[in-house]
Amino acid sequence: MLSVRVTDSLYTRGPVNPADLALTKEQVKNANSKSVEGIVESDPWWVDVGLAREKIPAMGAKALLHAGPPINWEKASGPLKGAILGAVLYEGWAESEREAAALVKAGEVNLECTHSYNAVGPMAGVISPSMPVFELEDKRYGTKTYSNMNEGIGKVLRYGAYSKEVLTKLRWMSEKLAPVLQATIKKLKEDTGGLPIKPLIAQGLTMGDECHNRCVATTCLFARQIAPYLVMTGFDAKSLHEVTQFIKENDFMMLNINMAAAKAMSLAGDGVEHSTIVTALSRNGTDVGIWVSSLGQRWFTAAAPVPKGVLFPGFKEADGNPDIGDSAITETAGFGGFAMASAPAIVSWVGGSVQGALDVTNKMYEITYSKHKYFQIPFLGFKGTPTGIDIRKVVKTGIVPTINTGIAHRKAGLGQIGAGVVSFPMGAFKDAFKVYVDKYGL
Amino acid sequence: MLSVRVTDSLYTRGPVNPADLALTKEQVKNANSKSVEGIVESDPWWVDVGLAREKIPAMGAKALLHAGPPINWEKASGPLKGAILGAVLYEGWAESEREAAALVKAGEVNLECTHSYNAVGPMAGVISPSMPVFELEDKRYGTKTYSNMNEGIGKVLRYGAYSKEVLTKLRWMSEKLAPVLQATIKKLKEDTGGLPIKPLIAQGLTMGDECHNRCVATTCLFARQIAPYLVMTGFDAKSLHEVTQFIKENDFMMLNINMAAAKAMSLAGDGVEHSTIVTALSRNGTDVGIWVSSLGQRWFTAAAPVPKGVLFPGFKEADGNPDIGDSAITETAGFGGFAMASAPAIVSWVGGSVQGALDVTNKMYEITYSKHKYFQIPFLGFKGTPTGIDIRKVVKTGIVPTINTGIAHRKAGLGQIGAGVVSFPMGAFKDAFKVYVDKYGL
Numbered sequence: 001m002l003s004v005r006v007t008d009s010l011y012t013r014g015p016v017n018p019a020d021l022a023l024t025k026e027q028v029k030n031a032n033s034k035s036v037e038g039i040v041e042s043d044p045w046w047v048d049v050g051l052a053r054e055k056i057p058a059m060g061a062k063a064l065l066h067a068g069p070p071i072n073w074e075k076a077s078g079p080l081k082g083a084i085l086g087a088v089l090y091e092g093w094a095e096s097e098r099e100a101a102a103l104v105k106a107g108e109v110n111l112e113c114t115h116s117y118n119a120v121g122p123m124a125g126v127i128s129p130s131m132p133v134f135e136l137e138d139k140r141y142g143t144k145t146y147s148n149m150n151e152g153i154g155k156v157l158r159y160g161a162y163s164k165e166v167l168t169k170l171r172w173m174s175e176k177l178a179p180v181l182q183a184t185i186k187k188l189k190e191d192t193g194g195l196p197i198k199p200l201i202a203q204g205l206t207m208g209d210e211c212h213n214r215c216v217a218t219t220c221l222f223a224r225q226i227a228p229y230l231v232m233t234g235f236d237a238k239s240l241h242e243v244t245q246f247i248k249e250n251d252f253m254m255l256n257i258n259m260a261a262a263k264a265m266s267l268a269g270d271g272v273e274h275s276t277i278v279t280a281l282s283r284n285g286t287d288v289g290i291w292v293s294s295l296g297q298r299w300f301t302a303a304a305p306v307p308k309g310v311l312f313p314g315f316k317e318a319d320g321n322p323d324i325g326d327s328a329i330t331e332t333a334g335f336g337g338f339a340m341a342s343a344p345a346i347v348s349w350v351g352g353s354v355q356g357a358l359d360v361t362n363k364m365y366e367i368t369y370s371k372h373k374y375f376q377i378p379f380l381g382f383k384g385t386p387t388g389i390d391i392r393k394v395v396k397t398g399i400v401p402t403i404n405t406g407i408a409h410r411k412a413g414l415g416q417i418g419a420g421v422v423s424f425p426m427g428a429f430k431d432a433f434k435v436y437v438d439k440y441g442l
Numbered sequence: 443m444l445s446v447r448v449t450d451s452l453y454t455r456g457p458v459n460p461a462d463l464a465l466t467k468e469q470v471k472n473a474n475s476k477s478v479e480g481i482v483e484s485d486p487w488w489v490d491v492g493l494a495r496e497k498i499p500a501m502g503a504k505a506l507l508h509a510g511p512p513i514n515w516e517k518a519s520g521p522l523k524g525a526i527l528g529a530v531l532y533e534g535w536a537e538s539e540r541e542a543a544a545l546v547k548a549g550e551v552n553l554e555c556t557h558s559y560n561a562v563g564p565m566a567g568v569i570s571p572s573m574p575v576f577e578l579e580d581k582r583y584g585t586k587t588y589s590n591m592n593e594g595i596g597k598v599l600r601y602g603a604y605s606k607e608v609l610t611k612l613r614w615m616s617e618k619l620a621p622v623l624q625a626t627i628k629k630l631k632e633d634t635g636g637l638p639i640k641p642l643i644a645q646g647l648t649m650g651d652e653c654h655n656r657c658v659a660t661t662c663l664f665a666r667q668i669a670p671y672l673v674m675t676g677f678d679a680k681s682l683h684e685v686t687q688f689i690k691e692n693d694f695m696m697l698n699i700n701m702a703a704a705k706a707m708s709l710a711g712d713g714v715e716h717s718t719i720v721t722a723l724s725r726n727g728t729d730v731g732i733w734v735s736s737l738g739q740r741w742f743t744a745a746a747p748v749p750k751g752v753l754f755p756g757f758k759e760a761d762g763n764p765d766i767g768d769s770a771i772t773e774t775a776g777f778g779g780f781a782m783a784s785a786p787a788i789v790s791w792v793g794g795s796v797q798g799a800l801d802v803t804n805k806m807y808e809i810t811y812s813k814h815k816y817f818q819i820p821f822l823g824f825k826g827t828p829t830g831i832d833i834r835k836v837v838k839t840g841i842v843p844t845i846n847t848g849i850a851h852r853k854a855g856l857g858q859i860g861a862g863v864v865s866f867p868m869g870a871f872k873d874a875f876k877v878y879v880d881k882y883g884l
Contacts, residue, residue, distance in 0.1 A: 203658075206650050206786075206787035207649045207650040207651075207658065207659050207662075207787075208648050208649040208650050208659070208820070209649075216645075216649065217649050217650070217659060217662070219666070220649075220659070220662030220663055220665070220666045221662055223662070223665055223666035223669060224661070224662045224665035224666065224686075224689065224690050225690060227665060227669055227672075227686035227689070227690065228683050228686040228687040228690055229683075230669075230673075230686075231672075231673060231679055231682035231683050231686055232679050232682075232683050234679070237673055237674050237676070240673035240674075241670050241671075241673050241674050244666075244669035244670040244672075244673055245670040247666065247669070248666050248667060248669065248670055344648075344820035344821050345648035345649075345820040347820075353823070354820060354821060354823055354824075378650070378786035378787040378789075378796060379786050379796060379821060381795070381796055382796075
């Protein structure tokens with residue numbers, strides 16, 4: 001029997017006698033079943049595009065959302081700092097890097113978690129008020145979720161780059177890409193009510209995507225799906241050309257939408273009394289953090305590890321920043337790294353072998369509640385993906401969730417240096433488990 | 443030692459003493475190497491769209507091209523007859539089915555092989571002078587090849603349906619689809635010289651296509667690639683909407699282009715003295731036929747088997763027509779059924795198990811000359827696809843090429859009833875081998 005003393009003020013209720021709590025395995029099973037049903041039955045549709053300040057409820061005028069658990073400027077890693085500086089410059093709150101840093105240090109900018117706003121962003125995940133976002137609506141559970149738009153690869157804000165070219169692209173995205181996509185989704189919505197994302201992910205998994213670090217199939221499906229509406233928006237040919245060209249060149253176009261969908265799914269499994277299911281996995285470049293369904297959206301954190309993988313020429317492992325980004329929300333929802341068996345070709349991007357990719361998926365069945373009803377892996381005989389990370393199983397087996405990820409340079413301003421695979425540290429799960437046991441007994 | 447007497451007039455030269463010919467294994471190996479190099483290094487690009495009578499050199503004004511080896515009206519199967527009647531009506535050569543049949547029986551329409559014109563068409567493969575075709579150009583070897591345009595699934599000419607709705611769609615394809623695609627490829631050609639198809643097939647194989655009966659990935663890649671040019675054609679929004687909607691709904695859009703590419707590849711391996719490599723596999727619904735590189739584009743035929751697979755509700759195996767179509771040109775070029783290990787999700791369409799799909803690919807290595815240099819199967823550790831069917835290996839091992847295919851109703855006018863897998867009959871390979879031995883000794 002576990003006898004745990006938890007010191008965190010929010011949850012400390014003194015020593016607990018588990019027998020008094022008498023929480024049965026059956027109760028936990030029912031709770032987890034409910035959580036996972038939410039994750040699996042959630043039905044997020046892309047329904048709109050708009051600026052973050054217009055779309056994300058209660059987002060402050062001077063707020064900058066960032067990936068992962070809460071963090072301040074001092075503790076932020078290089079790439080997050082770079083993305084913050086870039087966002088301040090993009091917003092026109094400062095004229096120079098130095099001015100921007102001073103403003104943030106002076107507390108004039110509010111750094112807040114994306115997850116607190118039902119939003120997600122890959123890598124640094126910085127969303128500023130004037131950035132365009134995708135809005136998704138869960139047609140089953142009603143929740144709205146948001147993501148920023150993917151900039152493609154190369155010098156991009158999400159990896160901490162903030163040069164003039166980065167800002168120029170962000171402005172083009174706001175002034176050209178977003179209006180065309182907004183008009184496209186409006187046309188699409190008039191016809192079909194929006195674009196359901198779950199079928200795209202399900203189909204992507206039969207087309208070599210795992211829908212996190214390999215999104216080429218979902219991006220192609222997206223491009224084909226939206227084309228009939230995009231051509232009806234009334235925009236001039238040059239604008240439509242620029243936008244379709246951008247989509248043609250960006251194999252990660254769908255990543256952010258897949259993430260917003262995963263956020264909706266995870267939220268649908270969140271807030272279930274007694275549930276031991278993980279409802280957020282994220283990283284801010286310094287710490288990782290997780291949520292557990294029954295523990296009130298409290299972050300359980302641990303130091304973020306540096307991912308191992310394939311580095312671009314000229315970089316070494318010591319250049320890699322600790323893991324960063326909200327994109328592990330895909331694994332939280334039963335795809336991404338958990339579905340690597342669907343995406344053997346991903347090993348050319350994240351490293352390792354095809355067998356290694358299969359092994360990751362197979363191992364994740366040991367720490368998840370069930371197989372996904374809709375997300376299937378053809379190569380495993382159409383077995384459902386491992387879905388619903390159970391902190392009890394993580395603690396019991398010693399197996400931690402494995403995700404795939406991009407790797408940022410640890411210095412601000414330099415951007416992506418590779419991609420790889422990384423496992424979440426056990427500490428976060430153990431801490432959550434202690435708090436769970438303290439709250440409910442087991 | 444083989445001592446063969448061949449009775450075919452064209453190749454009969456009386457009994458042969460192999461020792462006199464003294465063809466060494468080394469010579470055959472070099473010849474086959476040259477054939478397969480042609481198949482592998484061929485580089486077909488989509489370069490134009492036009493009507494068959496304008497694009498296909500020497501196509502007669504009253505010619506109807508059909509899939510497979512030569513056949514006349516009397517011996518034609520139901521679906522081929524249906525497609526011929528439909529094409530005659532489409533051309534306006536007759537006003538009714540009865541008139542159309544009378545015209546064909548009277549010899550007023552010339553039935554000719556697609557392959558004689560460097561053209562290919564799936565299933566019945568009927569191409570009439572006023573049908574639009576894709577033109578591909580092999581940028582390495584200069585050959586031009588052609589295919590008709592895919593009508594989608596349901597009631598379609600290629601499966602022998604010829605009702606008013608079939609003809610209406612064919613007319614829409616000629617009047618709306620073809621002009622938009624022609625203008626699109628013109629824009630694309632101005633920018634990049636055309637659309638290279640080999641990279642699309644290679645990428646499709648990493649995205650769950652085998653690029654014959656599963657073309658969803660290549661179709662999506664195609665849609666994404668052409669979008670920036672399609673929006674620049676100057677066509678009105680309604681026309682662009684109709685065309686992009688058609689592409690959105692037709693997962694087989696790329697089949698015909700993939701086939702024309704495969705035809706270019708196969709031709710690049712054809713006509714090599716001493717080569718035992720197969721350069722065409724096709725079926726006309728009555729017979730199958732094959733070409734061998736060194737045997738002068740002569741057809742070696744055998745009765746076509748009825749494919750086994752998944753039938754649409756309401757149909758039984760006895761409804762199935764013997765195998766039909768030029769689409770086995772994909773297997774000739776090292777993809778399609780030979781790459782089924784790339785496309786586990788195809789089993790929901792053609793039947794069988796994922797293991798069965800892997801088995802087909804693995805077995806084909808036993809009868810092919812080598813592994814493809816560019817077409818790789820991620821799940822087999824990025825092994826190249828089995829490429830270059832060697833008739834010696836077929837005869838020696840008793841393993842015949844396995845392809846996947848659609849299944850047509852045996853009666854004219856009814857259309858598709860399912861999809862499945864079928865093996866070519868050994869007879870065609872044995873006959874070819876006899877003629878080869880007679881010609882060269884071994």
